[in-house]
Amino acid sequence: MPFKKPVQKFSAAINAVELGVGENKIVLGGQNVMPFYTFDNEIANPPKVGAEISDMGFEDQVQGITGFYADCASVADMAKKAAALDSVDFICLRLESADPNGKNAPVADCVHTAKAVSDAIDKPLVIIGCKNDEKDAVLFEKVAEALQGKNALYLSAKEENYKSIAAAVGLAYRQKVGAESSVDINLAKQLNVLISQIGVDGKSIVMNLGSAAAGYGFEYVVSTMDRVGAAALSQNDTMLQMPVITPVSTESWSVKESIATQEDMPHWGSQEQRGVSMEIVTAAADLASGSSAVILRHPASIETISKLIKELI
Amino acid sequence: MALKGLDIFKLTPKTNCKDCGNPTCMAFSMKVAQGALDISKCPHLSADVLEKLAESTAPPMKSLTVKAGDTEYKIGGETVLFRHEKSFVSKSLYAFSLCDTMSDAEADAALDASLKVDYERISERMYAEFISVTYEKNADRFVELAKKAMGTDRGIILNCTDFEVAEAAVAATAAAKPILNGANASNYEKMSKLATDNGIILGVGGVDLDELYETTEKIEALGNKNLILDVGCRSIKSAFEAAVQIRRAALLNKDRVFGYPSLVNVGALASGDENMQAALASLFTLKYGSIIVLEKMTYATSLAVHGLRQNVFTDPQKPMKIEPGIYPLNKADENAPCAITVDFALTYFVVSGELERSGVPVNLLISDAGGYSVLTAWAAGKLSASSVAKFIKDYDVENKIKNRTLIIPGKVAVLKGEIQDKLPDWKVIVGPNEAVALVKFMKDFAS
Ligand code: B12
Numbered sequence: 001m002p003f004k005k006p007v008q009k010f011s012a013a014i015n016a017v018e019l020g021v022g023e024n025k026i027v028l029g030g031q032n033v034m035p036f037y038t039f040d041n042e043i044a045n046p047p048k049v050g051a052e053i054s055d056m057g058f059e060d061q062v063q064g065i066t067g068f069y070a071d072c073a074s075v076a077d078m079a080k081k082a083a084a085l086d087s088v089d090f091i092c093l094r095l096e097s098a099d100p101n102g103k104n105a106p107v108a109d110c111v112h113t114a115k116a117v118s119d120a121i122d123k124p125l126v127i128i129g130c131k132n133d134e135k136d137a138v139l140f141e142k143v144a145e146a147l148q149g150k151n152a153l154y155l156s157a158k159e160e161n162y163k164s165i166a167a168a169v170g171l172a173y174r175q176k177v178g179a180e181s182s183v184d185i186n187l188a189k190q191l192n193v194l195i196s197q198i199g200v201d202g203k204s205i206v207m208n209l210g211s212a213a214a215g216y217g218f219e220y221v222v223s224t225m226d227r228v229g230a231a232a233l234s235q236n237d238t239m240l241q242m243p244v245i246t247p248v249s250t251e252s253w254s255v256k257e258s259i260a261t262q263e264d265m266p267h268w269g270s271q272e273q274r275g276v277s278m279e280i281v282t283a284a285a286d287l288a289s290g291s292s293a294v295i296l297r298h299p300a301s302i303e304t305i306s307k308l309i310k311e312l313i
Numbered sequence: 314m315a316l317k318g319l320d321i322f323k324l325t326p327k328t329n330c331k332d333c334g335n336p337t338c339m340a341f342s343m344k345v346a347q348g349a350l351d352i353s354k355c356p357h358l359s360a361d362v363l364e365k366l367a368e369s370t371a372p373p374m375k376s377l378t379v380k381a382g383d384t385e386y387k388i389g390g391e392t393v394l395f396r397h398e399k400s401f402v403s404k405s406l407y408a409f410s411l412c413d414t415m416s417d418a419e420a421d422a423a424l425d426a427s428l429k430v431d432y433e434r435i436s437e438r439m440y441a442e443f444i445s446v447t448y449e450k451n452a453d454r455f456v457e458l459a460k461k462a463m464g465t466d467r468g469i470i471l472n473c474t475d476f477e478v479a480e481a482a483v484a485a486t487a488a489a490k491p492i493l494n495g496a497n498a499s500n501y502e503k504m505s506k507l508a509t510d511n512g513i514i515l516g517v518g519g520v521d522l523d524e525l526y527e528t529t530e531k532i533e534a535l536g537n538k539n540l541i542l543d544v545g546c547r548s549i550k551s552a553f554e555a556a557v558q559i560r561r562a563a564l565l566n567k568d569r570v571f572g573y574p575s576l577v578n579v580g581a582l583a584s585g586d587e588n589m590q591a592a593l594a595s596l597f598t599l600k601y602g603s604i605i606v607l608e609k610m611t612y613a614t615s616l617a618v619h620g621l622r623q624n625v626f627t628d629p630q631k632p633m634k635i636e637p638g639i640y641p642l643n644k645a646d647e648n649a650p651c652a653i654t655v656d657f658a659l660t661y662f663v664v665s666g667e668l669e670r671s672g673v674p675v676n677l678l679i680s681d682a683g684g685y686s687v688l689t690a691w692a693a694g695k696l697s698a699s700s701v702a703k704f705i706k707d708y709d710v711e712n713k714i715k716n717r718t719l720i721i722p723g724k725v726a727v728l729k730g731e732i733q734d735k736l737p738d739w740k741v742i743v744g745p746n747e748a749v750a751l752v753k754f755m756k757d758f759a760s
């Protein structure tokens with residue numbers, strides 16, 4: 001008997017969401033099969049890789065990261081340098097300096113940085129805030145105003161601050177809203193519903209379902225993504241059909257495996273290689289579970305994950 | 314094909330005698346069809362019927378036992394494609410590689426380096442369970458390397474499609490029960506006999522999925538069902554397709570020909586590229602690789618990949634919790650300070666490990682937080698100023714410990730004021746965000 005290949009092609013699909021403008025704009029999502037299941041149907045928009053930069057620089061990072069940006073005089077320079085890599089599809093700017101519990105930089109300064117970065121690159125831009133709900137709400141509104149017409153994505157609107165962010169980013173300035181929940185399918189759906197009710201088109205939303213580094217509660221990330229994917233494709237749940245973006249680097253570079261020095265753990269070997277492996281393994285697992293985009297920090301991780309995607313699609 | 318409840322019912326005595334613990338034969342039959350009960354639970358079925366049903370009600374994917382030194386592992390036996398549907402049962406196992414083109418010195422160095430990666434993470438031994446030995450051109454060297462692998466506490470995979478050479482290698486290592494990965498469309502008869510004669514698992518390969526399927530069918534017809542399917546190394550894309558299709562055919566289509574565990578050689582798929590091998594090990598740990606072969610096992614790859622595996626193969630129904638209580642570390646007595654955290658096993662493992670590394674005596678207080686991590690517990694209201702105060706009271710900490718210093722996790726620094734209000738006799742100190750910073754923190758604290 002010949003082998004009868006099973007096929008799982010769904011009539012529903014993940015929304016195709018455009019980021020950026022011009023020649024280098026990208027599309028997240030659009031697929032109607034499970035992650036990398038090209039044998040079920042063609043996947044028109046392969047998952048995308050973003051390079052993370054921070055307005056606080058990368059001083060305390062490993063050599064491969066600081067070294068890569070060593071000749072950059074400004075955040076805009078860093079963005080330009082990263083965007084020049086073929087393996088980078090978009091730039092992700094973290095406005096960490098805005099954190100009221102940290103440097104507490106004024107919103108105007110951050111807007112200035114965001115504008116400079118946007119002007120310096122010809123690839124789509126994703127903005128990450130400072131993780132302070134109130135400050136992010138103000139920050140995103142002003143940045144979105146300054147970046148009108150750039151079609152950037154803002155990470156993220158959460159249950160606590162979605163109203164102002166969704167209204168500013170999604171409605172007033174017509175860009176893309178990131179909806180961040182914490183590893184739970186019901187919370188993810190509820191937030192999408194709430195943001196939609198404000199009037200933002202479901203096709204202008206990208207989800208951040210919450211993330212963790214491999215080994216640190218990652219099973220919940222896998223299962224949440226698996227379930228969201230199943231609801232979107234097999235149950236045609238339009239409130240879960242937004243493509244998923246996962247910030248990998250912030251998680252993977254803060255666990256022990258990546259930050260313990262070689263001095264502290266001599267038998268573990270190079271700290272840099274451990275951090276890179278953690279970032280790669282976490283990113284590959286996120287993609288295999290259904291992320292349409294991952295955000296990475298180390299040039300070697302970016303290259304490997306970009307290559308992995310090309311090999312699979 | 315799987316039998317429906319009704320088909321099974323037709324073969325029962327239909328007497329509803331309840332000896333199987335079910336009210337009716339029909340109820341019994343439905344449960345057997347769902348895989349919830351074993352057909353042998355009905356004592357009134359003839360041997361004939363039993364045999365007929367055992368085959369068709371057997372689980373869709375075979376569970377095999379493999380040996381790694383003295384340790385036995387199960388591979389296969391999965392019933393779901395996604396862990397949230399029930400649970401994955403047999404964790405992926407990893408291997409590193411030796412090849413007969415390596416010189417003695419190279420082989421020793423390779424062996425040495427990969428064997429060193431061997432440690433514990435949350436009560437589980439983390440290491441490459443197997444050594445995969447590949448035959449390319451030098452039969453004697455190949456056999457020698459296989460013997461060398463036998464001298465370790467790891468399992469052996471012999472990659473060899475040449476029958477004579479395989480025979481010699483199996484003869485030399487039979488006691489260790491190696492996996493013989495070498496059957497294909499042209500040699501399967503001899504190879505299958507060699508494997509069954511030695512009671513070992515046979516790895517089957519093919520140029521594509523169709524050939525793999527046909528060869529597997531033919532080997533089954535010979536009566537050999539002790540198999541593992543090699544997804545091949547033509548390309549990353551085709552290996553991924555094979556791994557998914559094999560598992561999906563077995564579980565979704567109930568196609569028993571592909572109801573076997575799979576073997577993926579990511580070392581061959583991305584030779585010389587440690588980063589890509591790590592990426593592939595991650596991909597195939599999630600998507601259906603039963604044994605994953607790398608060129609070498611390094612701490613960098615292992616820490617990430619073994620951590621991932623440990624997460625993914627936990628049972629969603631069973632939270633990983635540890636008993637709340639007072640855990641004295643580094644010979645702490647009543648004069649040592651206290652540090653408090655949650656009862657999530659992962660958190661306990663990470664935090665206690667770092668505290669031990671600091672060498673500073675400390676009483677680690679594990680509070681009842683429903684098995685959640687620090688921030689999850691905090692967000693769920695299970696780690697709060699009241700829960701901390703309650704723990705101190707319930708566990709009689711003030712009578713058991715004289716020191717009045719309490720270190721709290723940096724991630725819940727916001728709780729400091731409130732805890733201080735509830736425990737006025739204590740000095741509440743905010744510790745670092747990440748446990749890894751505890752070593753320096755505790756040393757500074759003690760001096
Ligand atoms: C997996 C996970 C879950 C799992 C639970 C897993 C578990 N057993 O805890 C599930 C899906 C159930 C879950 C649920 C929820 N979660 Co949750 N979850 C996570 C996730 C992804 C990983 C947590 C983890 O395992 N961390 C690893 C452990 C080891 O970390 P840890 O305990 O903090 O320990 C570290 C440090 O704190 C330190 N440390 C620990 N103890 C001590 C002690 C001392 C003295 C010191 C100095 C240091 C120290 O050392 C450790 C290593 O560095 C995080 C996001 C993230 N990336 O962290 C979100 C996260 C914790 N969850 C969050 C939320 C909001 C929730 C929910 C309320 C939402 C929901 N989904 O309904 C629920 C609450 C539960 C409930 N039912 O009500 C938020 C918390 C937000 C906040 N800042 O408060 C997070 C941060 C996600 C996010 N970004 O929004 N979650």
Ligand code: SF4
Nearest residue numbers: 329330331333338355
């Ligand atoms: S033991 Fe057999 S005969 Fe008796 S009720 Fe159960 S299935 Fe029917």
